[in-house]
Amino acid sequence: xxxxxxxxxxxxxxxxxxxxxxxxxxxxxxxxxxxxxxxxxxxxxxxxxxxxxxxxxxxxxxxxxxxxxxxxxxxxxxxxxxxxxxxxxxxxxxxxxxxxxxxxxxxxxxxxxxxxxxxxxxxxxxxxxxxxxxxxxxxxxxxxxxxxxxxxxxxxxxxxxxxxxxxxxxxxxxxxxxxxxxxxxxxxxxxxxxxxxxxxxxxxxxxxxxxxxxxxxxxxxx
Amino acid sequence: xxxxxxxxxxxxxxxxxxxxxxxxxxxxxxxxxxxxxxxxxxxxxxxxxxxxxxxxxxxxxxxxxxxxxxxxxxxxxxxxxxxxxxxxxxxxxxxxxxxxxxxxxxxxxxxxxxxxxxxxxxxxxxxxxxxxxxxxxxxxxxxxxxxxxxxxxxxxxxxxxxxxxxxxxxxxxxxxxxxxxxxxxxxxxxxxxxxxxxxx
Numbered sequence: 001x002x003x004x005x006x007x008x009x010x011x012x013x014x015x016x017x018x019x020x021x022x023x024x025x026x027x028x029x030x031x032x033x034x035x036x037x038x039x040x041x042x043x044x045x046x047x048x049x050x051x052x053x054x055x056x057x058x059x060x061x062x063x064x065x066x067x068x069x070x071x072x073x074x075x076x077x078x079x080x081x082x083x084x085x086x087x088x089x090x091x092x093x094x095x096x097x098x099x100x101x102x103x104x105x106x107x108x109x110x111x112x113x114x115x116x117x118x119x120x121x122x123x124x125x126x127x128x129x130x131x132x133x134x135x136x137x138x139x140x141x142x143x144x145x146x147x148x149x150x151x152x153x154x155x156x157x158x159x160x161x162x163x164x165x166x167x168x169x170x171x172x173x174x175x176x177x178x179x180x181x182x183x184x185x186x187x188x189x190x191x192x193x194x195x196x197x198x199x200x201x202x203x204x205x206x207x208x209x210x211x212x213x214x215x216x217x218x219x220x221x222x
Numbered sequence: 223x224x225x226x227x228x229x230x231x232x233x234x235x236x237x238x239x240x241x242x243x244x245x246x247x248x249x250x251x252x253x254x255x256x257x258x259x260x261x262x263x264x265x266x267x268x269x270x271x272x273x274x275x276x277x278x279x280x281x282x283x284x285x286x287x288x289x290x291x292x293x294x295x296x297x298x299x300x301x302x303x304x305x306x307x308x309x310x311x312x313x314x315x316x317x318x319x320x321x322x323x324x325x326x327x328x329x330x331x332x333x334x335x336x337x338x339x340x341x342x343x344x345x346x347x348x349x350x351x352x353x354x355x356x357x358x359x360x361x362x363x364x365x366x367x368x369x370x371x372x373x374x375x376x377x378x379x380x381x382x383x384x385x386x387x388x389x390x391x392x393x394x395x396x397x398x399x400x401x402x403x404x405x406x407x408x409x410x411x412x413x414x415x416x417x418x419x420x421x422x
Contacts, residue, residue, distance in 0.1 A: 007288050014292050018299040025303045032310035040313065111320070137318045140254065142375035142393050198390065 040134070041116075042067045045090060045101050048118040048130040057129070058092040058099055066090055074103075078219075082106060083205075083212035096120050099129070100217060106208035111138030113147070113205035117157075117213055125161035126217050128168070133206060144202030146195070155181050156190040156206060163188040167211040170203045228347050232355030238331045239362035239402075240409035245331040248322050249363060250398040256379050259367030261315040263360025265308065265323060267353065269300045270332050274340040274352030276300075281341045293336045294327070301326045331359060362405075369401050 045067060049058050056063070067090070078085040083106030090101040098121040105114040114135035119126040133153055139145045146152055156168065163186050171177045171184055171191040184191040192203040238244045248266070253259045276296050277284075284292050305323045308316040316323065326332065335355055340348040368378055374392035376384045391397050 007285055010283075010285060011288055011291060011295075014295050018295050021299055022302055025306050029306045029310040033306070036310060036313045135317065137320055140393055142388060143390060 038067065041103075044103075044116040044132045044134045047132050048101060048116055049092075049099070050130065057094045057096055062092060063090075066092070078212065078216040080212055080215055082208040082215070084209075085213055085216040094120075096129075097122060100126075102213045102216070103134075104209040104213045104216075105135070106205040106212065108136065108139050108205035109144045109199070109201040110140065113139065113202060113209065115206055115209040115213075117210055119213070119217060122161045125164060126214060127161040128157050128159040128164060128210065130157050131206075131210070136202065139202050140199070143196075143199040146199065147202045147206065149195075152192060152195050152203075153206075155185075155192050155195070155203075156210070157185075159185050159188060164214060167214060168207040170200060170207050172200050173204065173207075225347070225350055229350040229354040232351070232358035233361065234358070234409070235413070236355070236358075237362060237409060238334075238355055238359045239366075240406045241413065242331075242334075243406065244334060245329050245359065246402075248325065248329065249366065250395065250402065252319060252322050253363055253367040253370055253398060254393050255371040255375070255377075256364055256367040257315075258318055259363030260360065260379075261312070262319055262322060263356070263363040265304050265319070266326055266329060266332070267356025267360055268304055269297065269326050270335060270356040270359075271349055271352035272300045273297045273332060274335055274348040275345055277336045277340040278343060278345045278348035284341070289341065290337075293333065293341070297332055297336065298327045331355065366398070366401055366405065369405075370397050373397070 042064065045063065046056070046060070049056050049063060051057055075087045076084050077087045077089070083104055086103045086105070092099040092101075100119045100121070101116065102119070103114065103116050105112040107113070112135065113133065115131055115133050117131040118129040120129050131153060133147050136145055136147050139147065159168065166188055169189050170193070171179065171189050172193050174184075174187070174189045176184055176187065176189050177191070177193045179187070179189070179191060181191040190203060190207060193200070196203055232238065234241075236242060239246075239249055245266075248262055252262045273293075273296050277293055280292075280296075301324060304326070305316075308319075308323060335352060339351050343351070370392045372378050372383060373389045374394075374397060376382060376386075376388055389397070392401070
C-alpha cells in the first residue's frame with residue numbers, strides 16, 4: 001500500500017511540473033495563436049470580397065471590424081450529408097445587395113476540405129461571388145492538392161443565382177465535360193476535369209461544401 | 223565511444239528509418255513532399271533531444287516500475303510545447319503536418335531512445351544521441367520526400383524541375399512503400415559492405 005502511494009505521489013509531482021510547463025508555454029503562445037487564426041480568417045474573407053479588378057465590394061474598415069468583433073470560436077452551425085457550415089457567418093450590406101461570407105467543409109480524399117465563400121442575395125436566390133479553398137492539407141500533392149491553385153478555384157465562380165437552383169456540381173458528375181468553363185458555370189457546373197485529371201474527389205468536396213452553405217443560406221435566410 | 227561517434231551514429235549506422243525501421247507511420251504518411259518531411263523531422267528532433275535531456279537528468283529519481291508513464295509524460299509535454307509553438311510561429315507547416323505532430327508522442331524512435339539510451343547515460347551523451355538520431359531521421363524523411371516529390375510532381379521543395387512527366391504513383395502510398403524498400407535495401411547493402419571491409 002505504502003509503495004502504491006509513494007509511486008502515485010511521484011507520478012503526481014511529474015504531472016504537476018509538466019502541467020506547469022504547458023501552462024507557461026500556453027500563456028506565451030495563446031495571443032500569437034489567436035492573432036494568426038484571425039489573420040488567416042481575415043485574409044480569406046478579404047480575398048473572397050474582391051472583384052475581378054481587385055476592388056473590395058465591402059468597405060475594408062467595415063470588414064476588419066466585423067472580423068475582429070465576432071467570437072472566433074469555431075462551431076458547426078449546420079450539417080447535412082453534403083458537408084458542414086461553421087460559425088461565424090459574416091453579413092454585409094453592399095451596392096450589389098446583401099453579402100454573406102461563410103466557411104464550410106466537406107470530406108475530400110484524405111480529410112476535410114475547407115472553403116470560404118462569398119454569396120450575394122438576389123431576388124431569385126443566392127449567387128456565388130467568389131471563394132477560397134483555405135484547407136486542403138490532407139489532399140494528395142500533385143493531384144487533389146492542385147485545388148490550391150487560384151486559377152482552378154476560379155472554375156467555381158462566379159455563378160448566377162439561376163445556375164445554382166440545383167446546387168453546384170463538378171463536370172464529371174454532371175456529364176458536361178464537353179462544355180467550356182464559362183458555359184459550365186451558367187449551369188452550376190465547375191469544369192475541372194481538364195485541369196485536375198484523376199482527382200475528382202477533391203473538387204467534389206468543394207462543390208459539396210458550397211451546397212451545404214447554399215442549403216444553410218436558403219434555410220435560414222429565406 | 224567518442225562524443226562525435228555518439229552524435230553521428232544515428233546518421234547511418236543506427237539510422238532509425240532505414241536500418242532500425244522505426245517510426246514508419248510518419249515516415250510513410252508525411253513524405254509526400256520534401257518540405258513536409260523536413261518539418262516533421264525537425265519537430266521530432268526537437269522533441270527527441272529535449273526529452274532525452276530531461277529523461278537523462280531525472281533518471282536517478284525515476285522508480286523503475288513507473289518509468290514508462292513518466293517518460294510518456296515528459297515526451298507528451300514536449301510534443302504539446304512543439305505543437306503550440308508551431309501553431310503560433312509556423313502556421314502553414316503546422317496545418318500541413320496536421321495530426322502527425324500530436325502523434326510524435328507515440329513515435330517509437332523517441333520512446334526507444336528514452337528507454338534504451340537516455341535512461342542509462344549522462345545528459346551530454348543523451349543530448350548528442352537525441353540530436354544525432356533526430357537529424358538522421360530528418361535526413362531520411364527529406365531523402366524519401368525529395369525522391370517522391372521529384373518523380374511524382376516534378377518539383378523539389380516546391381521548385382519546379384520539369385513539367386509533363388509525373389509518376390503520380392510515387393506520391394500515393396505505393397510510391398512510399400517502394401521508395402522506402404529500395405532505400406532500406408541500399409542502406410543495408412552499404413552497411414554490409416562496410417562491415418566486411420572492417421572485418422578484413
